Amino acid sequence: MIRIGNGYDLHRLVEGRKLILGGIEIEHHLGLLGHSDADVLTHAIMDALLGALSLGDIGHYFPPTDPKWAGADSMELLAQVHQLILDRGWVIGNIDSVIVAERPKLKPHLPAMINSLAQKLNIPADNISVKATTNEKLDSVGREEAICAYTVVLLCEKS
Numbered sequence: 001m002i003r004i005g006n007g008y009d010l011h012r013l014v015e016g017r018k019l020i021l022g023g024i025e026i027e028h029h030l031g032l033l034g035h036s037d038a039d040v041l042t043h044a045i046m047d048a049l050l051g052a053l054s055l056g057d058i059g060h061y062f063p064p065t066d067p068k069w070a071g072a073d074s075m076e077l078l079a080q081v082h083q084l085i086l087d088r089g090w091v092i093g094n095i096d097s098v099i100v101a102e103r104p105k106l107k108p109h110l111p112a113m114i115n116s117l118a119q120k121l122n123i124p125a126d127n128i129s130v131k132a133t134t135n136e137k138l139d140s141v142g143r144e145e146a147i148c149a150y151t152v153v154l155l156c157e158k159s
Protein backbone atom coordinates (compact mmCIF):
# COMPACT_ATOMS: atom_id res chain seq x y z
CA MET A 1 0.00 0.00 0.00
CA ILE A 2 1.11 3.54 -0.74
CA ARG A 3 -0.40 6.90 0.19
CA ILE A 4 0.33 10.36 -1.18
CA GLY A 5 0.10 13.69 0.64
CA ASN A 6 0.59 17.31 -0.30
CA GLY A 7 1.37 20.32 1.85
CA TYR A 8 1.51 24.08 1.33
CA ASP A 9 2.52 26.92 3.61
CA LEU A 10 3.36 30.61 3.40
CA HIS A 11 4.88 32.98 5.94
CA ARG A 12 5.46 36.71 5.83
CA LEU A 13 8.99 38.09 5.59
CA VAL A 14 9.71 40.73 8.22
CA GLU A 15 12.65 42.49 9.84
CA GLY A 16 14.00 41.24 13.13
CA ARG A 17 13.32 37.54 12.59
CA LYS A 18 15.60 34.64 11.65
CA LEU A 19 15.19 32.96 8.28
CA ILE A 20 15.03 29.21 8.95
CA LEU A 21 14.27 26.72 6.18
CA GLY A 22 14.51 22.96 6.64
CA GLY A 23 16.11 23.57 10.03
CA ILE A 24 18.91 25.64 8.47
CA GLU A 25 19.41 29.27 9.48
CA ILE A 26 20.11 31.39 6.41
CA GLU A 27 21.83 34.76 6.50
CA HIS A 28 19.32 37.41 5.30
CA HIS A 29 18.13 40.85 6.41
CA LEU A 30 14.56 39.52 6.70
CA GLY A 31 13.13 36.46 8.40
CA LEU A 32 9.83 34.61 8.52
CA LEU A 33 7.10 35.71 10.90
CA GLY A 34 5.18 33.08 12.83
CA HIS A 35 4.23 31.68 16.20
CA SER A 36 6.92 28.99 15.93
CA ASP A 37 10.25 29.51 14.18
CA ALA A 38 8.10 29.84 11.00
CA ASP A 39 10.12 27.25 9.04
CA VAL A 40 7.78 27.28 6.06
CA LEU A 41 9.45 24.31 4.30
CA THR A 42 9.20 22.07 7.36
CA HIS A 43 5.57 23.11 7.87
CA ALA A 44 4.68 22.13 4.30
CA ILE A 45 6.40 18.76 4.81
CA MET A 46 4.50 18.15 8.06
CA ASP A 47 1.17 18.94 6.39
CA ALA A 48 2.01 16.57 3.53
CA LEU A 49 2.86 13.76 5.98
CA LEU A 50 -0.37 14.30 7.90
CA GLY A 51 -2.39 14.64 4.71
CA ALA A 52 -1.11 11.35 3.35
CA LEU A 53 -2.79 9.50 6.24
CA SER A 54 -5.80 11.86 6.50
CA LEU A 55 -4.65 12.94 9.95
CA GLY A 56 -5.62 16.61 9.62
CA ASP A 57 -3.11 19.48 9.57
CA ILE A 58 -0.39 20.92 11.77
CA GLY A 59 -2.75 23.58 13.16
CA HIS A 60 -4.67 20.73 14.81
CA TYR A 61 -1.60 19.28 16.55
CA PHE A 62 0.29 22.51 17.26
CA PRO A 63 -2.32 25.31 17.46
CA PRO A 64 -0.84 28.81 17.04
CA THR A 65 -3.06 29.91 19.93
CA ASP A 66 -1.19 27.58 22.33
CA PRO A 67 1.71 29.41 24.06
CA LYS A 68 3.42 26.00 24.33
CA TRP A 69 4.44 26.27 20.66
CA ALA A 70 5.71 29.87 20.80
CA GLY A 71 9.14 29.95 19.16
CA ALA A 72 9.00 26.17 18.66
CA ASP A 73 11.75 24.44 16.68
CA SER A 74 9.78 23.15 13.68
CA MET A 75 12.27 20.29 13.21
CA GLU A 76 11.19 18.97 16.62
CA LEU A 77 7.54 19.26 15.55
CA LEU A 78 8.46 17.37 12.36
CA ALA A 79 9.96 14.57 14.45
CA GLN A 80 6.67 14.33 16.38
CA VAL A 81 4.61 14.20 13.18
CA HIS A 82 6.99 11.58 11.76
CA GLN A 83 6.48 9.47 14.89
CA LEU A 84 2.70 9.55 14.32
CA ILE A 85 3.32 8.13 10.84
CA LEU A 86 5.70 5.44 12.10
CA ASP A 87 3.32 4.49 14.93
CA ARG A 88 0.62 3.81 12.33
CA GLY A 89 2.91 1.45 10.42
CA TRP A 90 4.02 3.74 7.57
CA VAL A 91 7.41 4.90 6.36
CA ILE A 92 8.40 7.75 4.08
CA GLY A 93 9.06 6.68 0.49
CA ASN A 94 10.18 10.07 -0.77
CA ILE A 95 9.60 13.77 -0.28
CA ASP A 96 9.65 16.38 -3.05
CA SER A 97 9.46 20.07 -2.13
CA VAL A 98 9.65 23.46 -3.79
CA ILE A 99 10.41 26.68 -1.94
CA VAL A 100 9.30 29.85 -3.70
CA ALA A 101 11.39 32.87 -2.70
CA GLU A 102 12.57 35.91 -4.62
CA ARG A 103 15.55 36.42 -2.31
CA PRO A 104 17.89 35.27 -0.88
CA LYS A 105 19.28 32.82 -3.41
CA LEU A 106 18.48 29.44 -1.86
CA LYS A 107 20.30 27.11 -4.21
CA PRO A 108 23.58 27.08 -2.22
CA HIS A 109 21.63 26.13 0.92
CA LEU A 110 19.57 23.28 -0.51
CA PRO A 111 22.05 20.44 0.25
CA ALA A 112 22.23 21.55 3.91
CA MET A 113 18.42 21.60 4.14
CA ILE A 114 18.19 18.13 2.59
CA ASN A 115 20.81 16.74 4.97
CA SER A 116 19.16 18.34 7.96
CA LEU A 117 15.76 16.84 7.03
CA ALA A 118 17.29 13.44 6.23
CA GLN A 119 19.02 13.36 9.61
CA LYS A 120 15.89 14.37 11.52
CA LEU A 121 13.72 11.84 9.67
CA ASN A 122 16.41 9.17 9.67
CA ILE A 123 15.98 8.46 5.94
CA PRO A 124 18.53 8.63 3.11
CA ALA A 125 19.15 12.10 1.67
CA ASP A 126 18.46 10.58 -1.77
CA ASN A 127 14.82 10.23 -0.77
CA ILE A 128 14.45 13.96 -0.19
CA SER A 129 14.30 16.62 -2.88
CA VAL A 130 14.18 20.33 -2.09
CA LYS A 131 14.07 22.71 -5.02
CA ALA A 132 13.94 26.50 -5.12
CA THR A 133 12.38 28.90 -7.57
CA THR A 134 11.34 32.56 -7.70
CA ASN A 135 7.98 34.08 -8.54
CA GLU A 136 9.42 36.30 -11.27
CA LYS A 137 8.84 39.37 -9.04
CA LEU A 138 5.07 38.80 -9.16
CA ASP A 139 2.64 38.88 -6.21
CA SER A 140 3.55 38.88 -2.51
CA VAL A 141 6.32 36.30 -2.89
CA GLY A 142 7.77 38.17 -5.86
CA ARG A 143 7.71 41.44 -3.90
CA GLU A 144 9.72 39.71 -1.12
CA GLU A 145 6.86 40.04 1.35
CA ALA A 146 6.62 36.29 1.87
CA ILE A 147 8.15 32.88 1.20
CA CYS A 148 6.02 29.82 0.48
CA ALA A 149 6.68 26.11 0.09
CA TYR A 150 4.95 23.17 -1.56
CA THR A 151 5.57 19.51 -0.76
CA VAL A 152 4.45 16.13 -2.01
CA VAL A 153 5.25 13.02 0.02
CA LEU A 154 4.82 9.34 -0.66
CA LEU A 155 4.29 6.96 2.25
CA CYS A 156 4.74 3.19 2.03
CA GLU A 157 3.20 0.67 4.41
CA LYS A 158 5.80 -1.18 6.44
CA SER A 159 6.02 -4.78 5.36
Ligand code: MG
Binds near residue numbers: 038
Ligand atom coordinates in the same frame (compact mmCIF):
# COMPACT_ATOMS: atom_id res chain seq x y z
MG1 MG B 1 3.35 27.62 8.92
